[in-house]
Amino acid sequence: MGRAPCCDKANVKKGPWSPEEDAKLKHFIDQHGTGGNWIALPHKAGLRRCGKSCRLRWLNYLRPNIKHGQFSDDEDRIICTLFASIGSRWSIIAANLPGRTDNDIKNYWNTKLKKKLFGILPQRPLQIQPTPSTFVHNCSNNNNINQTPATSFPGLGTSYSTTSSLTAPSVVQSSDGSSCNQFSRSKDSGSDFNYGGGNMDSYFYNELGDDGNQKLIASSGDIANGLLGSNYSTFEQLITTHTCDTFIFSEHKGD
DNA sequence: AACCGAATCAACCGCCACGAT
């Protein structure tokens, strides 16, 4: 037996919403709220629509403070940075862009941004680059790694949170006094990472060699610019191509 | 002006997570 449908398909209207339907839905929610039950809402509101359709229409178009139209350069940058880090988790990306919906961002990425980034720039093969030793680890909460980030980064990381698959973030400082945040994780430690309100400008993925030194796998800029090829759009995809056990993820504020 | 392919984006579909029972 199949799954029960969420509504009576034969009696619901599909396709574009009319202004009258929009007005009915908006008026009902303004008066009564969603009531925490989208499935029952269309019947109460006098709409011949599926509850899911009402929810989508409200979230994407009718709720207050929705922003439509041109994306700014800042928004482009945030989308690219987050996509390079977490992949196509549009709802998380949308949470970092006030007024934008996950659907809007998804469409924008698929129709414009992806082409802008991947369509113009030539692609080069994955390369491992040499490791400048310009940083000194000065944080006590990460005692298992001799940290030498792959390159120098001005600026200081801001807020973040991690899942249990990662170490606590460490602040790492360079010889010129600038800093970044670093996390380490093992290859088989499971799911992706999260960070909250990070507002970071760049990310660097390093593998930790047997000699304790890190080697740069890629930067967020490399991924966002498509320089690693479309098969490597997330950290998770990247690390599957490397054999070492421990990876270091660094986040940085500033160029 | 007409045609046609490309681009856009609103909406749908199906799956999964999670809370209630």
Added chain:
DNA sequence: CATCGTGGCGGTTGATTCGGT
């Protein structure tokens, strides 16, 4: 613990619009 109902999410579709010839 198992089942069910619902919300939420990401992938995909298809109607409409745009732009080139």
